[in-house]
Amino acid sequence: MGEAGVDALLLSLGADLPWLTGYEAMPLERLTMLVLPADDRAVLVVPELEAPRVDDDPDVFEVRPWAEGDDPVALVAGMVGGRRRLAVSDRTWATFVLGLQEALPDREWLASSRVTGPLRAVKDDAEIEALAAVSAAADRVAAALLGGDIALVGRTEREVSEELGRRLVAEGHDRVNFAIVGSGPNSASPHHEPGSRRIGAGEAVVCDFGGAMAGYCSDITRTVCTGEPPAEFAELYALLQEAQASAVAAATVGTACEDVDRAARDRIAGGGYGAAFIHRTGHGIGLEEHEDPYIAPGNREPLRPGHAFSVEPGIYLAGRFGARIEDIVVATAGGPRPLNLASHDLTVLG
Numbered sequence: 120m121g122e123a124g125v126d127a128l129l130l131s132l133g134a135d136l137p138w139l140t141g142y143e144a145m146p147l148e149r150l151t152m153l154v155l156p157a158d159d160r161a162v163l164v165v166p167e168l169e170a171p172r173v174d175d176d177p178d179v180f181e182v183r184p185w186a187e188g189d190d191p192v193a194l195v196a197g198m199v200g201g202r203r204r205l206a207v208s209d210r211t212w213a214t215f216v217l218g219l220q221e222a223l224p225d226r227e228w229l230a231s232s233r234v235t236g237p238l239r240a241v242k243d244d245a246e247i248e249a250l251a252a253v254s255a256a257a258d259r260v261a262a263a264l265l266g267g268d269i270a271l272v273g274r275t276e277r278e279v280s281e282e283l284g285r286r287l288v289a290e291g292h293d294r295v296n297f298a299i300v301g302s303g304p305n306s307a308s309p310h311h312e313p314g315s316r317r318i319g320a321g322e323a324v325v326c327d328f329g330g331a332m333a334g335y336c337s338d339i340t341r342t343v344c345t346g347e348p349p350a351e352f353a354e355l356y357a358l359l360q361e362a363q364a365s366a367v368a369a370a371t372v373g374t375a376c377e378d379v380d381r382a383a384r385d386r387i388a389g390g391g392y393g394a395a396f397i398h399r400t401g402h403g404i405g406l407e408e409h410e411d412p413y414i415a416p417g418n419r420e421p422l423r424p425g426h427a428f429s430v431e432p433g434i435y436l437a438g439r440f441g442a443r444i445e446d447i448v449v450a451t452a453g454g455p456r457p458l459n460l461a462s463h464d465l466t467v468l469g
Contacts, residue, residue, distance in 0.1 A: 120157045123234050126202035128155040129195065129219070133210035134406035135235045137334065140180055142173050150191040150215050153180065154198045164195055196222035206231040232411070240403050240411040241425040247449055249335040250404065250427055254447050254458035256290040257329060257337035261461035264326055264341060267468050272320050272345050276300040276313035283328045292330035292337070296408055299327040299340075306342070307441035309398055309433055321346035323440040325433075329408065336408045338429055339459050340445035343466045355392065356442050356465045359434050362386035363444045363463065366400055366414075366430045370448050370455040376418040383432040384416075392434045395441075401429040404447055422450040427458075 120128065130136045130153040137143040140163060144151035149166040161180040165173060170184040185191045196219060199205065206229040207216055220228065242250065260283060263269055269282055277300075284295040301311035302318040306325040318324060322345050329338035342356065362383040369382035380400040387396045401414030404427055412420050414428055431445030446459035 120206075120234055123206070123229075124204055125206045125229065125234055126157055126204045127199055128153070128206050128208075128231055128234060129199070129211070130155065130208040130231060131211040131215060133208045133231075134239070134410070135208050135231055138235070138239055138406055140173075141176070145169065148214075150185075150195070152191070152195050152211075152215070154195055155180075156198075156202060162198060164191055164198075166191075192218040192222055195219065199223055203227060204229065206234055236411040239405060241423055242405060242427050242449070243425065246335065246405065247425065247427065249333055250337075250447065250449070251458050253292070253330075253332040253335050253337040254339070256292060256332060257287065257339045258459055258461045259290050260286045260328065261326075261339050261341050261459070264343065265462055265466045271302075271318045271324055271343070271468060273317060275315050275317055276302055276305065276311075277315060279318070279324075279326070280313035280328075283326060284330075287328065287330045287337075292332045295328075295330040296336065296338075297327070297329060299325065301325045301441070302345075303440065304438050307435040307437050307439060309435065309441070309443065318345060321348075323348065323352060323442060325441060325443055327443065327445065334406055336404050336406070338404055338408060338445065338447060339461065340431055340433075340443045341461060341463075341466075342442040342444065343468055345468050347467060348465065352440055352442070353465065355390075355434050355436075358387060358390040358392065359432060359442050359444060360463050360465075362432045363430060363446075366432060367446065367448055367455050367457060370414075370422060370428075370430065370450055372424055372450050372452060373421050376412050376414050376420050376422065377416050379414050379422070379430070380416055380418075383430070387432060387434060395434045395436055396432060397435060398433065400432055401445075401448075403428045424450060424452050426450040 155161040167184040280298040283298040303322040327340040366383035399415035433443035435441035
């Protein structure tokens with residue numbers, strides 16, 4: 120905060136609050152906000168009816184419940200006092216931000232991620248092991264998919280998505296964040312919403328799924344074929360596999376995020392599919408599915424030990440088929456550490 124010239128952090132919804140306090144606010148119309156001045160104690164302003172959910176830790180923060188009929192915005196504004204440069208959590212509801220701006224005129228407002236993003240991006244040993252554990256659980260679901268234990272042909276995408284979610288929970292996840300299943304032409308839509316389309320024989324099927332366990336997130340993608348693939352798809356997939364491996368190998372400490380992205384992008388472009396790679400190579404992961412650092416063009420931030428992120432290039436031919444391979448990787452002093460170990464080979468399911 121001192122380096123950024125921030126006088127106070129104001130943290131509501133989002134991962135910053137549980138990262139600092141262990142308490143995750145419910146997305147209510149009632150304001151919860153941690154007021155963290157640079158020069159004073161942290162105070163958690165919380166609705167009285169939510170206060171019993173807070174695991175109070177007076178050495179870290181004070182809890183200040185507010186009752187029905189109180190004005191929590193005015194309460195927070197009073198705690199801020201004359202402090203001028205304020206950083207509010209990125210996901211705070213607009214109604215509260217606007218209320219605070221009215222109550223605290225002539226202030227400078229910043230996104231809290233300016234302060235917390237670089238700190239949260241570097242995982243400590245306990246966080247890395249939490250990510251390893253949740254990734255291993257997702258790997259077991261991926262292994263079931265690749266092993267043919269999850270029926271595909273004749274089922275709807277939604278049915279397969281629901282089974283992936285059930286298996287994530289059975290493997291220890293506390294919640295499912297998403298389970299994308301795109302088959303046939305839908306495999307060319309990176310964030311396809313699984314629907315009523317029935318998966319046919321001889322199709323590409325992209326399965327991208329993840330959730331959270333003990334607060335930390337998983338995210339893995341594997342692409343399979345329900346029968347022998349066309350030669351073009353097999354060639355496309357082999358190129359994608361090389362690109363993904365190149366990006367993982369490039370993810371060394373000190374390498375700029377955009378150079379990791381370029382390692383995948385150049386390989387795909389060299390194979391003639393540059394225009395078909397339509398998203399960044401990866402995103403950071405931790406308490407949130409997407410956080411710093413972003414493995415994307417233009418991001419010159421160098422990787423540091425403890426950075427955890429996805430490496431997930433894809434190739435998508437609209438109306439025909441697509442493919443993506445995704446692992447979670449941690450940058451370490453000894454080199455990139457992939458946390459997902461499920462096979463990358465093109466799996467053909469009968």
